[in-house]
Amino acid sequence: MSANARTPSGATSGAPSGATPGALLLDRRFAPLFWCQAFAAFNDNFLKTALVVLILYRAKESTALVALAGGVFILPFLLCSGIAGELADRFDKARVATVVKGVEIGAAGLAVAGFLAGSVPVLFAALLAFGVLAALFGPVKYGLLPDLLETARLPLANAMVDFATFLAILAGTALGGLLGAREPWLLGAVVMGFALLAFGAAALIPRPGAARPGLKLSASPVAAAADLLRTLRGAAPLWRAALVNAWFWFAGITCMTLLPVLTRTTLGRGPGAVTLGLTVFSLGIGAGSFLAASRLRGRIALAPAWGGTVAVGIAALALGALAAADRFGVTLALLFVVALGGGVIAVPSFAAVQAWAPAEARARAVAGTNILSAAGMVAASLILTALLHAGAGPRALFAGLGAIALSLALAARR
Numbered sequence: 456m457s458a459n460a461r462t463p464s465g466a467t468s469g470a471p472s473g474a475t476p477g478a479l480l481l482d483r484r485f486a487p488l489f490w491c492q493a494f495a496a497f498n499d500n501f502l503k504t505a506l507v508v509l510i511l512y513r514a515k516e517s518t519a520l521v522a523l524a525g526g527v528f529i530l531p532f533l534l535c536s537g538i539a540g541e542l543a544d545r546f547d548k549a550r551v552a553t554v555v556k557g558v559e560i561g562a563a564g565l566a567v568a569g570f571l572a573g574s575v576p577v578l579f580a581a582l583l584a585f586g587v588l589a590a591l592f593g594p595v596k597y598g599l600l601p602d603l604l605e606t607a608r609l610p611l612a613n614a615m616v617d618f619a620t621f622l623a624i625l626a627g628t629a630l631g632g633l634l635g636a637r638e639p640w641l642l643g644a645v646v647m648g649f650a651l652l653a654f655g656a657a658a659l660i661p662r663p664g665a666a667r668p669g670l671k672l673s674a675s676p677v678a679a680a681a682d683l684l685r686t687l688r689g690a691a692p693l694w695r696a697a698l699v700n701a702w703f704w705f706a707g708i709t710c711m712t713l714l715p716v717l718t719r720t721t722l723g724r725g726p727g728a729v730t731l732g733l734t735v736f737s738l739g740i741g742a743g744s745f746l747a748a749s750r751l752r753g754r755i756a757l758a759p760a761w762g763g764t765v766a767v768g769i770a771a772l773a774l775g776a777l778a779a780a781d782r783f784g785v786t787l788a789l790l791f792v793v794a795l796g797g798g799v800i801a802v803p804s805f806a807a808v809q810a811w812a813p814a815e816a817r818a819r820a821v822a823g824t825n826i827l828s829a830a831g832m833v834a835a836s837l838i839l840t841a842l843l844h845a846g847a848g849p850r851a852l853f854a855g856l857g858a859i860a861l862s863l864a865l866a867a868r869r
Contacts (some may be wrong), residue, residue, distance in 0.1 A: 463765040468684035476615055483613060484661050491552065491656035492596050493619040495559070498649040499585050501567055501627030503528055505634075505642060506578045507715060508858035523840055526808040527579055529708065536593065537679030538672070538824025545670040548602065548818065549660040553596045556654040559588045567643030598818035601809045602663040603794040604619050607753035609644030611696020611798045611805045614744035621737040621794075623845040624711070629730045667815045678827050686816070687823035696807035702802040702863065705765055709856050710736065710793060712839050723780050733789060739788050739791040755810045756803060761867055763799030766792055768860030775854025796860075805851035 457489045479485045507525050543551055562584035569577035600612050634641050690693050694797035713730045714736065722728060749758045770792035805824070812820035842852060 472763070475800060476611070477531050477617060479608070479612060479618045481606075482604075485600075487656050487659035487661075488552075488596060488599055488603065489615065489619060491556065491653050491660065492826050494649050494653035494656060495556070495589070495592065495622045496623035498559075498563070498626050498646055498653065499528070499589055499627075499650070500624040501630060502578070502582055502585060502646060502654055504624070505570075506582060506675065510559065516762070517537070523836070524579070528582050528586040528589075529829050529832040529836060530825070531583065532593065532825050533833055534680075535587055535590040535677055536822040536825040537681070537683050538676045539591045539593045539825075540658045540683055540819035541670060541672050542591070543598050543667065543678055543818030543822070544666045544816060547662050547665050548595045548599045549662040552657040552660055552690045553593060554587050555591050555595070556650070556657040557601075559585070559646070560650045560654060562588060566646045568701070570639040570642040570646075573639065587857060590825070590829075591622055594818040594822040597662070597805060597809060598666075598819045599660065601814070601817060602666075603661060607756065609755070609809055610748040610751045610753065610802055611745075613746040613802050613806050613809075614741075614798075617798065618737075619740035621740040625733045625737040628797055629733075635737045666817065680840040682820050683823040684826060687820060687827075690811075693808060693811050693820055696757060696804050696811065697820075699757055699800060700804035700824050701827040701831040702764070703797055703804060704828040705835050706856060706860065707797055708795075708832040708835045709839065709852070710790075710797075713849045713852055714790070714834065716843065717778060717853070719784075719847055722783060722786065722852050724783075728783075732787065735787045736790050739794025739800075740798040742791075743795035744799075744802050745798075746795070747802035751803060751806070755807050755808055759803050761864060762802045763796040764860050764864040764867070766796030766799065768796075768857045768864060770796065771853050771857030771860060773855060773857075775850045775852075778850050778853070841865075 480489065503524055519536050525759060554802055565584060566578065567575075569581050596616075600609060600616075630645065634645075673682065687697055714732050718724050718729045718732055734852065743763065747763070750759050770789045774786065774789040775792035779791065808820055809817065841853065
């Protein structure tokens with residue numbers, strides 16, 4: 456894979472025209488993909504967080520199952536991303552998106568059955584199905600952005616997608632907490648309704664054509680994943696960008712997993728406080744994403760990610776030391792800074808993968824990045840599951856995240 460910047464036909468990598476959030480939302484190339492991702496992210500996280508609420512406040516299951524829920528959703532990214540990348544380069548990405556979102560309507564039906572039965576196992580099965588479909592959609596959505604937009608608009612477009620994703624997490628969590636397990640029909644209707652909206656938006660995405668129609672698909676997902684990682688590893692700039700993005704998701708899944716546990720066990724508050732914490736976290740991600748896009752000014756570079764990592768490290772250490780029931784405001788402020796640092800990491804790293812990968816292999820580069828990110832998230836989920844089960848407190852785990860972040864920042868400067 457070449458590390459040269461690529462742009463769509465007729466585009467330049469200089470100053471972008473109409474490079475504002477409003478202009479992008481009115482752009483018929485970007486808007487359908489944006490809304491498809493927003494609706495799908497809402498549905499994914501609505502289902503996941505409704506299950507978390509069911510575990511923590513309704514079914515009274517072990518808190519370790521909260522971490523397991525995250526792992527069940529992320530594991531398919533590790534197993535399926537290789538095939539997903541090949542499919543996205545072999546076929547028209549917009550067509551693949553439409554098919555994936557059509558199948559997702561069936562997965563929504565399984566979730567409806569789980570809500571109606573109040574069954575944690577059935578909801579875990581639905582969550583796994585949503586995870587598989589999200590893994591198939593990943594290389595499509597990020598691989599499409601450089602096909603539809605100029606390179607100079609990628610940082611802002613990624614910032615908007617990241618912000619919308621975390622707002623979808625917030626909205627899904629808020630609505631899931633509001634409805635709870637007491638309104639199973641309404642929960643099911645929400646899941647099915649947003650699955651239909653995502654399918655409708657996918658059908659409107661412009662079709663750029665297949666990037667490499669003659670690509671031979673691998674017979675084994677393991678072989679496909681291994682091949683992607685070997686190819687990605689051979690392009691040093693792409694590999695660095697992929698590792699930085701994987702670090703963002705490792706830190707992100709750690710924070711998202713620990714937040715409800717910290718809220719219940721350390722702060723002694725209920726689902727409403729979890730929603731407030733997620734609001735602050737989402738706003739922090741958005742602020743960091745737009746800050747990174749503003750600093751990049753249409754350029755593609757990884758430099759801002761170092762400052763973001765330092766911010767995550769300092770704020771997470773402080774959170775581990777200061778989080779307490781009588782310091783709720785301080786806890787929220789530190790959580791905002793952790794999230795802001797994460798947003799500053801995310802935007803440069805994924806924009807670099809998109810811009811530096813050759814067009815005919817872009818989806819596979821994104822898929823390879825997703826595999827690394829999924830590996831980090833699965834590792835984080837498994838580690839947190841074990842440590843929470845062993846009795847480790849969320850404050851100590853936040854402090855550990857801070858120590859890892861500062862160690863990585865120091866190593867990057869050497």
